[in-house]
Amino acid sequence: MGNTKVKKMLFILSKASIENVYAAFIMANGARMEGIEAEIFFTFFGLEAIQKDKLEHLHVATVGNPAMHIPTIIGGLPGMEAVATKMMKKEMEKLDMPPVDEFLEILSASGVKLWACKLAVDMFHLKQEDLIDDLDGILTIGDFYNEANVEGTQMLFI
């Protein structure tokens, strides 16, 4: 399909703010739609996006983010993250962007492999049952490098 030399995209998602999670999801889904293979390795805070009891409560970062155009001291007030997140989710729904749980279902059904990082899983004391059912497994970073097994693989850290 197409003229692209990219045959496989490997994403490492290390953050759980909504803008980072959606960046990874949209790029992975977009890859599959172009006939490119895609896999996501969830590590460190990125693991929140695949924890059953956390994935629906991801927030946009209102502090340390100049593009939010609100003073840091206001961004740090209690409830600000929730308000900003609610506004952003409303805009996303208008563009027919699915919520995190549905997006994960779409990715999995589209053939995107979803991996949890073993070291981070151990560090946060998580168990297999804390993670989404669509997860393909828990890998070491070495295992994940081995997924870069075709010519034209690209790896992206988010």
Place this chain on the structure above:
Amino acid sequence: MEAVLAGIKVMVTDDGYLTDFSQWNEDIAREIAKNEGIEMTDRHWEVIKWIQEQVKAGNPLSVRGIKKSGVLDIKEFYALFPGGPLKLSTKIAGVPKPKSCI
């Protein structure tokens, strides 16, 4: 530009999408599919018909929309049109290439 599909002269874009849906017919669809390595089955035709109806109704196409379609699920969509299902199915259906990122 001009192209010949199933023995008929048609107008297509640079990446092979028909520019005038009135020129579309099932033989042309079959030939586009064959060029993409797809052998059309009844299931393929059902999806193609559904896509044409959506475009006619002015509904934007997306993978999420496939999930909600009730016609097929995403897994089957990828299995029927391997290598970029939305791009391939719209090409075969004779409708414009979708601009959606999702």
